[in-house]
Amino acid sequence: MPQDLYETLGLTSDATPDEIKRAYRKLARQYHPDTNPDDPEAAERFKEIASAYEILSDPNRKARYDQFGEAGSSSGMPGPFGDFTDLFSSFFGGTQRTASTGPNVERGEDLEVELTLDFEEAIFGTETEVTVRTAVACEPCEATGAAVGTKPVSCSRCDGIGQIREMRRSILGQMLTQTICPNCNGSGLEIPNPCKECNGEGREIKNISIPIEVQAGVADGNTLRLSDRGAIGRRGGYYGDLYIHLQVEEHPIIERQGDHLLHRLHIPMTQAALGVDLEYETLDSREKISVQPGTQSGHVFRLKGKGVPRLNGRGRGDFVVEIIVDTPTDLTPEQEDILREYAEKRNEGVSSNQKRTWGRR
Ligand SMILES: [Zn+2]
Numbered sequence: 429m430p431q432d433l434y435e436t437l438g439l440t441s442d443a444t445p446d447e448i449k450r451a452y453r454k455l456a457r458q459y460h461p462d463t464n465p466d467d468p469e470a471a472e473r474f475k476e477i478a479s480a481y482e483i484l485s486d487p488n489r490k491a492r493y494d495q496f497g498e499a500g501s502s503s504g505m506p507g508p509f510g511d512f513t514d515l516f517s518s519f520f521g522g523t524q525r526t527a528s529t530g531p532n533v534e535r536g537e538d539l540e541v542e543l544t545l546d547f548e549e550a551i552f553g554t555e556t557e558v559t560v561r562t563a564v565a566c567e568p569c570e571a572t573g574a575a576v577g578t579k580p581v582s583c584s585r586c587d588g589i590g591q592i593r594e595m596r597r598s599i600l601g602q603m604l605t606q607t608i609c610p611n612c613n614g615s616g617l618e619i620p621n622p623c624k625e626c627n628g629e630g631r632e633i634k635n636i637s638i639p640i641e642v643q644a645g646v647a648d649g650n651t652l653r654l655s656d657r658g659a660i661g662r663r664g665g666y667y668g669d670l671y672i673h674l675q676v677e678e679h680p681i682i683e684r685q686g687d688h689l690l691h692r693l694h695i696p697m698t699q700a701a702l703g704v705d706l707e708y709e710t711l712d713s714r715e716k717i718s719v720q721p722g723t724q725s726g727h728v729f730r731l732k733g734k735g736v737p738r739l740n741g742r743g744r745g746d747f748v749v750e751i752i753v754d755t756p757t758d759l760t761p762e763q764e765d766i767l768r769e770y771a772e773k774r775n776e777g778v779s780s781n782q783k784r785t786w787g788r789r
């Protein structure tokens with residue numbers, strides 16, 4: 429009876445979400461009970477198709493199916509009250525799919541870690557990994573929580589539905605109440621022989637490393653969210669998410685201002701006064717900067733598109749070079765004489781010879 433869900437949809441296990449969706453649409457139309465009245469075989473086939481799609485279209489359940497096969501996804505299968513026509517109508521333009529009323533599958537905890545990147549890793553992106561202490565599927569029992577060679581069975585109290593429905597009389601008439609089954613906590617399953625490795629939890633705590641691809645352009649204080657990379661829920665439950673809080677180290681001379689980078693470039697006053705052509709290196713390119721004669725401190729060169737890549741993929745910010753003109757503080761006696769002569773020629777009054785008290789280290 430257990431059949432490969434991908435085969436059911438005429439696919440192989442490397443099918444993309446898009447291919448899964450297309451295959452389902454096509455087959456569901458073909459076998460829908462409305463188009464095949466009084467054909468029990470078609471109805472049966474339709475159920476299989478819908479059931480396969482229900483699992484493969486849900487990233488969480490698909491992941492569990494890919495990992496554990498039928499056992500992994502079975503507790504999430506629609507119970508006896510599962511209604512495939514609901515799924516069908518929602519797919520073909522009906523209302524949003526409502527939450528399943530089937531058994532409750534536990535979602536694992538979300539995890540949080542901090543990751544420190546250096547300045548350039550944040551700007552250009554990087555591949556790295558983080559180590560987390562997390563719950564992973566117990567291998568011997570394949571996350572079922574049942575001892576090897578045994579299987580979880582349907583909960584005797586709720587018949588595997590995970591919920592208990594009761595008719596109650598009230599002054600308003602009969603009311604149907606629905607509560608989570610206390611015997612199985614809503615999972616619909618009972619484990620007569622718990623796995624010894626995990627005490628029936630179906631998961632174990634381990635340190636694992638998770639590869640992380642950091643996108644270019646992230647910044648200090650950003651948080652990345654990796655869906656389904658958190659802890660696995662008990663007994664083949666869903667995975668929680670992993671949140672990665674980024675810290676970015678500062679650069680010794682370049683300052684980041686959003687998408688722009690700022691470098692305050694110091695040049696001596698002679699270059700500012702007489703001009704100079706500079707070979708300038710940004711973080712990833714070589715540029716020519718032509719400092720004109722008479723350039724003042726605060727003059728800005730804006731290198732368009734040489735800054736930080738934008739996270740939305742639309743280009744890059746700018747690399748801004750701000751010129752700071754340095755006054756020399758280490759004149760030799762000879763250089764001082766030249767400057768004094770220069771000042772005299774320009775009628776610029778300066779302090780009298782102070783006997784070179786400057787210039788000492
Ligand atoms: Zn186990």
Ligand SMILES: [Zn+2]
Nearest residue numbers: 583586609612
């Ligand atoms: Zn139960």
